Amino acid sequence: MQTSRPTFELDSPVPLYQQIKDSLRSGILDGSYPPHSRMPSESELQEMFEVSRITIRQALGDLQKEGLIFKVHGKGSFVSQPKTIQNITSLQGFAESMSSEGHEIVNRVVSFSFVAANEEVASRLALDPGAKVAEIHRVRLVNREPTSYEITFLPEALGKKLQRADLATRDIFLILENDCGVALGSADLSIDAIPAHGPMTRALDLKKDAPVLRVERLTYDSDRQPIDFEYLYFKGGTFQYRLRVDRKRPLKANRKA
Structure with missing residues (x-):
C-alpha cells in the first residue's frame, strides 16, 4: 500500500481528482491494492494526498x-475482482482468447462420458434423439x-478422437483443428442469466441460485455442419463478453434519371 504522497502537477489541465484517481487506479491494476482488499478510508486518502474530502470522493466515485472498487455501507471501499473479457466478434476458444490477454488458464476436467443425446442436444447437432454423444464437463x-x-x-466420432487429448491444458477448438483436421466455420450464441444450480455451485464456489451468465454456443465446421454444442456458465462478476456493432445504413432508393 502507498504510504508517501505522490507528486501531482498543480498547474496541469488534468483536474486534481483525476490525477488522484489515476494514481489509485494504477495501484489497483498493478496489484498494490489486491482484489477484495479494503482501500484506505477517505480521511486516510485526504492525509495521503493532502486534498479535500470532496476531491477524494470525486476520485473514488469515478x-x-x-x-x-465497490462500497460496503459502514465499512468503506473495497477493490473489485477484475473481470476477464472476451471479444466475440471472432470465433475463439476460451483459453485461446484469454491467453492472448496474458491470463493464466487451467482446465479441470470433471467428467468425460458417452451418453444418449436428449432431444435438445440431438436437435442442435442434427442427430437422431438417443444417438450417442460425448459429454464433457470442465471447470475453467x-x-x-x-x-x-x-x-x-x-458427435460420438469426434468425441472418441478427443478421449486421449490433453483437455486440461488445451482448447477443444484447437484440438479439433490441429488434431482432428476439422476446419471451424462459425458459431451461433445466445446469452442469458440464470440461477446457479447443481455441480456448478460447488465448482464455482457459489451459493444456490446465485446469478450466473449462461452462454449457449453451437459451433459449425466450414461446411456448415454442427459439430460442437456447449453450455458455458460464468460466475457472476468475473467475466464479460464484448461486441462491437455497426449501424446498418438503409439502402438509398434508386433514383430515376
Whole structure:
C-alpha cells in the first residue's frame, strides 16, 4: 500500500481528482491494492494526498463507476475482482482468447462420458434423439480462480478422437483443428442469466441460485455442419463478453434519371 504522497502537477489541465484517481487506479491494476482488499478510508486518502474530502470522493466515485472498487455501507471501499473479457466478434476458444490477454488458464476436467443425446442436444447437432454423444464437463480457472463451468457435447466420432487429448491444458477448438483436421466455420450464441444450480455451485464456489451468465454456443465446421454444442456458465462478476456493432445504413432508393 502507498504510504508517501505522490507528486501531482498543480498547474496541469488534468483536474486534481483525476490525477488522484489515476494514481489509485494504477495501484489497483498493478496489484498494490489486491482484489477484495479494503482501500484506505477517505480521511486516510485526504492525509495521503493532502486534498479535500470532496476531491477524494470525486476520485473514488469515478473508480466505482469504472467497476474497479465497490462500497460496503459502514465499512468503506473495497477493490473489485477484475473481470476477464472476451471479444466475440471472432470465433475463439476460451483459453485461446484469454491467453492472448496474458491470463493464466487451467482446465479441470470433471467428467468425460458417452451418453444418449436428449432431444435438445440431438436437435442442435442434427442427430437422431438417443444417438450417442460425448459429454464433457470442465471447470475453467483464470489466474487460478474458478471462472466458468462448461458442458460440451460432440458427435460420438469426434468425441472418441478427443478421449486421449490433453483437455486440461488445451482448447477443444484447437484440438479439433490441429488434431482432428476439422476446419471451424462459425458459431451461433445466445446469452442469458440464470440461477446457479447443481455441480456448478460447488465448482464455482457459489451459493444456490446465485446469478450466473449462461452462454449457449453451437459451433459449425466450414461446411456448415454442427459439430460442437456447449453450455458455458460464468460466475457472476468475473467475466464479460464484448461486441462491437455497426449501424446498418438503409439502402438509398434508386433514383430515376
